[in-house]
Amino acid sequence: MIEAKRYRKGTIAFAAVSGSGVVVILGCLALILVDIFVHGLPQLSWEFLTQPPRDGMTAGGIFPAIFGTVLLVLLMTIAVVPVGVITAVFLHEYARPDAWYARLIRSAVYNLAGIPSIVFGLFGLGFFIQFVGRNIDALLFGGEVVWGQPALIWASLTLAVLTLPVVIVATEEALRTVPRENREAALALGCTPFEALWKVTLPQAAPGILTGAILAVSRGAGETAPILFTGAAYFLPYLPTHPTDQFMHLGYHVYVMATQSPDVEATKPILYGTVLVLLLVTVTLNGLAVWLRYRLRRTQP
Amino acid sequence: MEGGPGDSLQERLGGLEAVGVPAVAATPDPKGVRLRRRKAIDRVARWFIAAIACTAIAAVALIFLFLAREAFPILTSSAIHEEVTLGKMIAPQPWREGEPPYYAWQPVSKVPKYSLLPLLVGTFKVAIIALLFAVPVAVLGAVFTSELAPRKVREVVKPAVELLAGIPSVVLGFFVLMVLATHLQDLLGLQYRLNAIVAGIGLGLAIVPVIFTLSEDALTAVPQSYREAAFALGASRARTAWSVVLPAASPGIFAAVVLGFGRAMGETMIVLMASGNAAILSWDPVLPVRTVPATIAAEMGEVVVGGPHWTVLFVLGVLLLLLTIAFNGLSGWYVRRLRQRLGGTS
Numbered sequence: 001m002i003e004a005k006r007y008r009k010g011t012i013a014f015a016a017v018s019g020s021g022v023v024v025i026l027g028c029l030a031l032i033l034v035d036i037f038v039h040g041l042p043q044l045s046w047e048f049l050t051q052p053p054r055d056g057m058t059a060g061g062i063f064p065a066i067f068g069t070v071l072l073v074l075l076m077t078i079a080v081v082p083v084g085v086i087t088a089v090f091l092h093e094y095a096r097p098d099a100w101y102a103r104l105i106r107s108a109v110y111n112l113a114g115i116p117s118i119v120f121g122l123f124g125l126g127f128f129i130q131f132v133g134r135n136i137d138a139l140l141f142g143g144e145v146v147w148g149q150p151a152l153i154w155a156s157l158t159l160a161v162l163t164l165p166v167v168i169v170a171t172e173e174a175l176r177t178v179p180r181e182n183r184e185a186a187l188a189l190g191c192t193p194f195e196a197l198w199k200v201t202l203p204q205a206a207p208g209i210l211t212g213a214i215l216a217v218s219r220g221a222g223e224t225a226p227i228l229f230t231g232a233a234y235f236l237p238y239l240p241t242h243p244t245d246q247f248m249h250l251g252y253h254v255y256v257m258a259t260q261s262p263d264v265e266a267t268k269p270i271l272y273g274t275v276l277v278l279l280l281v282t283v284t285l286n287g288l289a290v291w292l293r294y295r296l297r298r299t300q301p
Numbered sequence: 302m303e304g305g306p307g308d309s310l311q312e313r314l315g316g317l318e319a320v321g322v323p324a325v326a327a328t329p330d331p332k333g334v335r336l337r338r339r340k341a342i343d344r345v346a347r348w349f350i351a352a353i354a355c356t357a358i359a360a361v362a363l364i365f366l367f368l369a370r371e372a373f374p375i376l377t378s379s380a381i382h383e384e385v386t387l388g389k390m391i392a393p394q395p396w397r398e399g400e401p402p403y404y405a406w407q408p409v410s411k412v413p414k415y416s417l418l419p420l421l422v423g424t425f426k427v428a429i430i431a432l433l434f435a436v437p438v439a440v441l442g443a444v445f446t447s448e449l450a451p452r453k454v455r456e457v458v459k460p461a462v463e464l465l466a467g468i469p470s471v472v473l474g475f476f477v478l479m480v481l482a483t484h485l486q487d488l489l490g491l492q493y494r495l496n497a498i499v500a501g502i503g504l505g506l507a508i509v510p511v512i513f514t515l516s517e518d519a520l521t522a523v524p525q526s527y528r529e530a531a532f533a534l535g536a537s538r539a540r541t542a543w544s545v546v547l548p549a550a551s552p553g554i555f556a557a558v559v560l561g562f563g564r565a566m567g568e569t570m571i572v573l574m575a576s577g578n579a580a581i582l583s584w585d586p587v588l589p590v591r592t593v594p595a596t597i598a599a600e601m602g603e604v605v606v607g608g609p610h611w612t613v614l615f616v617l618g619v620l621l622l623l624l625t626i627a628f629n630g631l632s633g634w635y636v637r638r639l640r641q642r643l644g645g646t647s
Binding site: 007008010011013014015017018019020021022024025026028029032035036082083086087089090091094095104105108109110111112114115116117118119120121122123125126127130131161164165168192193194195197218221222223224225228229251254255258259268271275278279282283286287290294 | 339340342343346347349350351353354355356357358360361363364367368370371437438439440441442443444445446448449450454457458460461462463464465466467468469470471472473474475476478479480506509513537538539540542543560563564566567568569570573574594597598601602606614615618621622625626628629633
């Protein structure tokens with residue numbers, strides 16, 4: 001009996017110690033969310049979401065920042081989803097798993113996922129702006145700087161490179177859930193491999209691919225470091241309408257207001273409102289993707 | 302797929318019709334024109350897909366190439382050598398006359414000073430503090446979730462961790478800067494509101510999901526037979542988790558920690574907002590600190606394109622890239638070792 005008591009005591013003590021880890025995680029998460037919701041929610045209004053800032057960022061809304069973020073992420077998605085899906089299709093449907101080129105691509109994807117976001121910013125600056133942009137200017141505009149400067153298009157392409165692994169990994173997972181028999185049946189009926197892919201495999205993998213795209217959008221909308229010097233601006237009197245325009249961005253807005261505002265107390269309500277909008281966008285999308293994936297995993301055999 | 306061969310065929314055909322593919326052959330094609338066209342499309346598609354799939358390789362190569370391209374003048378350009386050389390970045394310099402050589406990072410001053418050491422020490426200091434916070438929390442949490450927690454708890458904790466992972470780093474940085482820093486200062490009686498501890502805890506929050514998820518994966522990868530053997534010998538759940546499962550999963554958990562460290566080193570926005578950004582050469586955790594990524598982020602906006610400062614910041618970028626790739630590689634190596642270890646015995 002004493003043995004049994006010690007046995008149980010040990011288990012309870014261990015559960016308490018290891019459970020404290022979970023408590024800290026949940027506690028921190030709750031603290032962050034509650035603080036931001038409590039301070040940010042009173043800010044949200046129609047005016048806040050649809051008006052530009054006024055009076056040195058102490059009044060008005062954040063419409064240009066929302067608009068810029070949406071546009072940025074839209075362009076990024078257009079660039080990243082096709083490339084990511086095709087790469088995953090190649091890895092899963094065409095390449096032999098142990099082929100050297102498949103291993104090379106996988107290792108590139110793994111490394112790409114681990115590169116710090118600020119390095120992507122440097123890459124965008126060094127490659128897209130200084131190399132691609134400047135060369136377009138030299139060829140088409142006689143050296144006048146049009147494309148060779150921070151711009152919407154370069155920021156979104158930089159983010160596309162950053163989110164490429166997200167789309168590839170999610171798409172591969174989606175392709176894995178399509179039963180092999182379906183492809184074989186299509187081939188047996190006389191489909192070419194591409195037709196089997198296009199008419200059978202991809203439609204069945206579509207929800208999983210959508211999940212990947214949503215995850216990429218959520219990630220892209222929240223990243224601030226890569227756009228610091230590839231196109232984001234603190235304040236613009238106009239909305240971006242051309243790929244070479246600069247843009248306002250929710251994350252960048254939060255960063256500048258929080259660190260460089262001359263009067264932090266005066267901008268604080270707006271700041272909390274902006275953080276809440278950014279958080280709602282990313283968390284909602286992220287939650288949607290997690291939920292979709294959870295449901296997909298459940299329904300698949 | 303269960304059942305006899307007959308009904309499984311029907312099932313497959315049913316599966317096809319369900320996605321809108323007519324299972325009956327289309328109109329006749331006597332000369333084989335359409336078949337040839339379809340085959341041509343298939344060939345083109347195959348090449349097109351293979352070509353696009355190389356984008357990931359191209360991206361990594363271009364990142365290396367173009368960071369190196371902008372950093373390279375540090376070795377060759379005499380105009381830049383007037384202000385800074387690689388040697389001056391590494392060794393202590395006699396910045397002020399009559400004083401012994403010392404390390405300093407002050408790019409914007411009469412004599413620009415570009416010592417790497419204060420930034421490197423700062424980066425490692427903050428990353429280590431982040432690990433000290435995140436590793437116990439995440440690993441214990443993962444052990445609890447995978448070994449002890451009832452299913453209901455698991456279904457709350459895992460989405461919560463994914464939610465934490467989905468919070469943008471600028472939001473975490475904001476929270477640390479506006480809320481946590483003040484409370485921590487009052488609590489610990491610190492002299493500086495923004496310091497390495499505050500930034501480290503913020504970073505820790507950012508890497509908890511990484512370490513938690515990878516540790517949890519490693520723990521669930523341990524075969525059930527290990528646990529059953531321990532239970533059969535009379536070990537409690539706690540004893541099994543601690544003495545059997547945890548050691549078996551240890552390479553995977555180590556991989557998680559290494560990956561977390563790599564992430565912490567490269568994370569930008571939290572440190573940029575919450576560290577105080579003073580390049581002080583010291584291991585003291587209560588002083589403000591400046592890290593490599595925060596330096597790039599803070600200074601790149603105001604430098605002359607192609608100038609010495611620009612070049613030095615790209616050198617920092619190359620350094621950061623190499624460091625994180627090394628840590629990622631190490632982490633991947635441990636994950637493979639875990640697989641070998643568990644694969645050979647299960």
